[in-house]
Amino acid sequence: MIIAIDGPAASGKGTLAKRLAQHYRLPHLDTGLLYRGVGRAVLDAGYALADEAAAREAASRLAVDALDEERLRGPEMGEAASVVAAFPAVRALLLDVQRRFAAQPGGAVLDGRDIGTVIAPGADAKIFVTASPEERARRRHLELNRRGEPIAYDEVLADIRRRDERDAGRGTAPLKAADDAALLDTTSLDIEAAFRAALALVEQARKKTA
16 A cells, blocks of 8 residues: 655644554655755755755765664755755656655555655555645744754744745646645644544545555
8 A cells, every 4th residue: 555645844744654654554755855865965065955966966876774864854954855856857866766665565655745746646545734834834943942943933934935835836746736635734733633634534545446
């Protein structure tokens, strides 16, 4: 069973994907980490994020098993991921990695921006997770403060809006819900309520394909 979870930044898709993977005992891939890894490699090599050639080289050398998740968190790396993800060459290089993960025996859960539309269009269940920009900024603001990264709410909200615009407007694999994806708005839901709703949507999809 392949479960595709898409949605904008801080919508809760990553948390829901992890919970669904645990529930169904399936491997999980946060595809955003791949792009964060490319962005981190570009910066570590001393190049600007806008350097498409440097991003392409970083993507070609990316070792998925060696990704340091701790170094890839935070608003800086989220912005970096959004920048390099706009390069068609980078997306093409990472496409095969994601598709192979999705196609492994037994299935998998993947979350990102284009799982249901590009990576796994034939997924058994597709959910597009969203929430208002203000609520997503509030969640991200709390998360960053808990991690000891003080930042103004208005700055987080501006970053959320900027990433939304870039992700939705890029020419290759823009952020959008697949035509057959179920929409899950988590604006007024806590994580437990959101998980129950996501689980119900997956179960509905399984019944349709049974």
